[in-house]
Amino acid sequence: AQTVTQSQPEMSVQEAETVTLSCTYDTSESDYYLFWYKQPPSRQMILVIRQEAYKQQNATENRFSVNFQKAAKSFSLKISDSQLGDAAMYFCAYRSGQGAQKLVFGQGTRLTINP
Amino acid sequence: GAVVSQHPSWVICKSGTSVKIECRSLDFQATTMFWYRQFPKQSLMLMATSNEGSKATYEQGVEKDKFLINHASLTLSTLTVTSAHPEDSSFYICSARDDRGVTDTQYFGPGTRLTVL
Numbered sequence: 001a002q003t004v005t006q007s008q009p010e011m012s013v014q015e016a017e018t019v020t021l022s023c024t025y026d027t028s029e030s031d032y033y034l035f036w037y038k039q040p041p042s043r044q045m046i047l048v049i050r051q052e053a054y055k056q057q058n059a060t061e062n063r064f065s066v067n068f069q070k071a072a073k074s075f076s077l078k079i080s081d082s083q084l085g086d087a088a089m090y091f092c093a094y095r096s097g098q099g100a101q102k103l104v105f106g107q108g109t110r111l112t113i114n115p
Numbered sequence: 116g117a118v119v120s121q122h123p124s125w126v127i128c129k130s131g132t133s134v135k136i137e138c139r140s141l142d143f144q145a146t147t148m149f150w151y152r153q154f155p156k157q158s159l160m161l162m163a164t165s166n167e168g169s170k171a172t173y174e175q176g177v178e179k180d181k182f183l184i185n186h187a188s189l190t191l192s193t194l195t196v197t198s199a200h201p202e203d204s205s206f207y208i209c210s211a212r213d214d215r216g217v218t219d220t221q222y223f224g225p226g227t228r229l230t231v232l
Contacts, residue, residue: 033219035220037223042225043206043208043225043226044223044225045159045208045210045223046223047221047222091158091159095221101147101212101219101221102149102161102164103149103159103161103210103221105158105159106158107157107158108157
């Protein structure tokens, strides 16, 4: 079974600085997708960024980018120019490219932005 | 992104009663929806996969007779917690799979907080 591990329960960063959240996963599959979701205090899960395993280029979405290291099974999220609104729980998630399309979530990292 | 709604956003009920939670995809059709449970300060735990027109697939350890799922249309899935007890109190979140085009992604509803007294 696939597993996702986020080893940083909590992280903090100064406003306007850059922070990187770590995620590793374990799978024997070659076709899969990786995601970062954000859960602010409202608890609404928001998709931040997605990465297809077959793509070598790292995904970017404005201030959010990933460092996808397929061989190392690592998928970190970099947030540049951190803003107060970025404060939230961040979940890394894995989804197989086949079958039921279920998401497997990591434990989450709570990100605090210091003004 | 696509929009998913949940109703109600919160509910309080007495022990032994049943509670129904609705999940709707507002601007797309979803053949597959998912139901999660989240305890405080924890990650999301998948309870079941809901497929339109067929029986739901439950994860190991989830009581299918307690958590009834019905996906009767392409835009609506319901979760009914039957004979609820205080240990069923939790935050329930649904998601809907948007497989239009090349971006096959799950979008989440805002969640329902259930409190059983």
